[in-house]
Amino acid sequence: MTSVLIKDVALPWGEKADVSVIGNRIAEIGRRISGEHEHVVDGRGCLLIPGLVNTHTHAAMTGFRGIADDLPLQEWLEGHIWPAEKEKVNPEFVYWNTLLACVEMLRSGTTGFVDMYFHEDKVMQASEKTGIRVWAGEGILGVMEPVDRTLDRVKSLLDNATELARVIVTPHSVYGCSEEELVRAKEFAEERGLLLQIHAAENMTEVKEFMEKTGMRPVEYLHAIGVLDNRTMIAHGVWVTDQEIGLLKEAGASVSHNPESNAKLGSGVAPVVEYLREGVNVTLGTDGCASNNNLDMVQEMRTALFLQKALHKDPSCLKAEQVFKMATENAYRTLGLDAGIFEGALADLVLVSLKKPHMQPVHDALSNLVYSGSGSDVVMTMVNGRIAYDGERVLGVDEQEVLEKVKGFWE
Ligand SMILES: [Zn+2]
Structure with a gap:
């Protein structure tokens, strides 16, 4: 079994400690832990946090970073992204561009992500x-x-699932699938005990057009056709009524909040304060790199905070700890991970340097991370007890080769 000792590190609640990881779990947290460990990491001047989880992205879209900026959602999607996907997307493209995304995410403290794309x-x-x-x-x-053809591919994904690579059912949206198809996808998810994620209520045009067609709003409709329950996560949820917030709460569904993508596409600002007030479980995502344009969850936390404060004209309406929870605990709850910083927790851990000028002085390390930091302050990322990024490079992959391959698709 692998073992890692992180020495003398600051914990999110202000204490300093040593953290011993044996296998894929935290074995002990305490002062001056001794005993043999395979790796010893010097945690002085660093903050240890549980891994950040990006609950909504399209990883391979790193390949489309910067190809169609400054456009509204429908024009962006139908006029640029879908044609580019038609021309470029194949298994090779998805593999290398997702590798690029994985490298970017591990380097910025993300230990897991929910993906929705092709060639999964x-x-x-x-x-x-x-x-x-x-x-x-x-x-x-x-x-x-046809939905059943896609579900056949999902079945073969399930046959190849591992401890790290799991499967989720992702109908694209209420406008990308018929009622029958959505119900079929939900039944399949239920049969297999899988979570379901769907884009919903992302912008006003979507809601307006959908209402003209069905007389119902997207979340209301998902509830009416039986797709909404505690195994459902909607991505975005920007344009929802109080009644729909109530439906999400009642169902125990989660919302993946994507503030930067929503802002960049001019979609609006999700009612996060209202969701939290009603007790809806809100998590955090970046969405794809064509609408963000990075996968930095630390920056995403900062944006989430700033947008709510500006929108509500109230600096106390959302606090750093709440958004930090969205990026960690709330995501673990939805995805069924017992990660965190406690003895016995799954060791998905991130070490953040507090040594750079923009991170000094340290009155409150978590505040520095969320309000002053960025993903580039991460100096180690551990997933399932294994160091995946050591501050120099992402292990197990030739980063230079990834960059070359990604560039090659456009030459
Ligand atoms: Zn999306």
Whole structure:
């Protein structure tokens, strides 16, 4: 069994301690832990946090970073992203661009991500290669392919699932699938005990057009057709009524909040304060790199905070600890991970340097991380007890080769 001792590190609640990891779990937290460990990490001047989980992204879209900025959602999607995907996306493209995403995420403190895209077998391979957790969701788009054919691919993903690479059911959206297809996807998820994630209520146009077609709002509709329950996560949830917030709460569903993507596409700002007030479980995601344009969850936390404060004209409406929880605990709850910083916890851990000028002085390390820091302050990322990023490089992968391959798709 592997063992790692992180010495003399600051914990999020202010204490300093040594943290011993044996196998994939935290064995002990205390002062001056002794005993043989395979690796000893000097934690002085650093903050240890539980791993950040990106609950909504399309990892391979790193390949489309910067190709169509400054456009509204529908024009961006239909006029630029879908045509580019048609031309470029194949298993090779997904593999190398997802590897790039995994490298970026591990370097910025993300230990797991929920993905929705095509060729998810390649996404699972990229996760295994770099040692990051994934919940791989093969995009179900009834408008492009019969749902049962996509579900056949999901079955083969399930046959290849591992401790790190798991599977989730991801119908694209209420406009990308018919009612029948959505119900079929949900039944499949239930049969297999899988989570389901779907884009919903992302922008006003989506809601307006959907209401014209069905007379219902997207979340209301998902509830009416039986897709909403505590195994469901909606991505975005920007344009929801109080009644729909109530439905999400009643169902025990989660919301993946993607503040930067929503802001960049001009979609709006999700009612996070209202969600939390009503007790809806809110998690945090970046969405794909074509609408963000990075996968930095530390920056995402900062943006989430600033947008709510500006929107509500109230600096106390959302606090750093709450958003930190969204990026960690709330995601673990939805995904069923017992990670955290306690003895027995799954060892998904991130070491953040507090030594740089913008991180000094340290009155409150968590405040520095969320309000002053960025993912580039991460100096170690551990997933499942294994050091995946050591401050120099992501282990198990030739980063230079990844950069070359990614560039090659555009030459
Ligand atoms: Zn998305």
